[in-house]
Amino acid sequence: MQITILGAGAIGCLWACRLAKQDHHIHFWTRTDKPSFSIVLNDCVQTKDHAQTPLAPELFDFTSNNIQSIAKSELIIITVKAFQVEQALNDIFDHIAPHTPIMIMHNGMGTQQHVKTRLVDHPILYATTSQAAFKPNKEHINHTGLGPTWLGAFNQSAQGFASLAELFHQALAPCGWHHDINEPLWQKLAINCAINPLSAIHRCQNGELATPQFHAVLTQVCHEVAAVMQAEGYAVTAKKLKQTVDTVIKATAANYSSMYQDIFQQRKTEIDYITGYLITRAKVHGIAVPMNTQLWQDVKLLEQNHDDK
Numbered sequence: 001m002q003i004t005i006l007g008a009g010a011i012g013c014l015w016a017c018r019l020a021k022q023d024h025h026i027h028f029w030t031r032t033d034k035p036s037f038s039i040v041l042n043d044c045v046q047t048k049d050h051a052q053t054p055l056a057p058e059l060f061d062f063t064s065n066n067i068q069s070i071a072k073s074e075l076i077i078i079t080v081k082a083f084q085v086e087q088a089l090n091d092i093f094d095h096i097a098p099h100t101p102i103m104i105m106h107n108g109m110g111t112q113q114h115v116k117t118r119l120v121d122h123p124i125l126y127a128t129t130s131q132a133a134f135k136p137n138k139e140h141i142n143h144t145g146l147g148p149t150w151l152g153a154f155n156q157s158a159q160g161f162a163s164l165a166e167l168f169h170q171a172l173a174p175c176g177w178h179h180d181i182n183e184p185l186w187q188k189l190a191i192n193c194a195i196n197p198l199s200a201i202h203r204c205q206n207g208e209l210a211t212p213q214f215h216a217v218l219t220q221v222c223h224e225v226a227a228v229m230q231a232e233g234y235a236v237t238a239k240k241l242k243q244t245v246d247t248v249i250k251a252t253a254a255n256y257s258s259m260y261q262d263i264f265q266q267r268k269t270e271i272d273y274i275t276g277y278l279i280t281r282a283k284v285h286g287i288a289v290p291m292n293t294q295l296w297q298d299v300k301l302l303e304q305n306h307d308d309k
């Protein structure tokens, strides 16, 4: 397939390399005007005993920023941060062929309303992944954690694209098609509401959140998120969410969360699309979410401190 990926961040590059390995033609649309670039992937795979084994580094060459390649693409994958989706769509909108499916994959929720009004004719899919990757510099990608990816239709015209889940599964397993993509999006939102703000505020690796000092706050975050999810129609319990969060903390113990990295590098975070989205939905349902509100305020303060420097 001819595929254009918008956003050469860690997740975009990881999928690009894995799809290229399956002989798909990957083209990038980035914020630079470079016509090509190379990436070294430090990949890993899971062995039968569920351990992660590193693979030898592999070099990938990609073309980029070619308008004609966008027009020829059979699939557009958007992996920019949630707050960049609107701009990314504006940049390429006039060049996407009619009926080309557009898949959107980012942490958090809340871009759906804009996407719906901007892309009336195109099949739109959303995706969420628990694969973890880290980009230590412009030329390298480290695949740091394995986890499932879910794909699903966001509008009626995307219903016929379930075969894309198989294509993604071949590239980077496991990947499945979900009949209600909002469910895995909410599940991932819950994980991000728990891990991302705390790891950014306390400047720690995800694994440190397993220590007893974080037990009460994580439990309350999960209670609040479960109440909002239930009001949205999802049959979750706070206990089950906490178990899931604990499992992810363990599986990604050595990771620095994306929010930690954003704060560390003095970049804008996705807090408004993670905890901020939860707070917005909580207000709609009349549910109090004091712990999440406190975490949202603390992260906003950290972001403000960048602006003051």
Ligand code: KPL
Residues within 6 Å of the ligand: 107, 130, 132, 191, 192, 195, 196, 206, 248, 252, 255, 256, 257, 258, 259
């Ligand atoms: O999605 C993540 C992130 O860092 O944004 C987790 C799951 C917390 C892994 O670090």
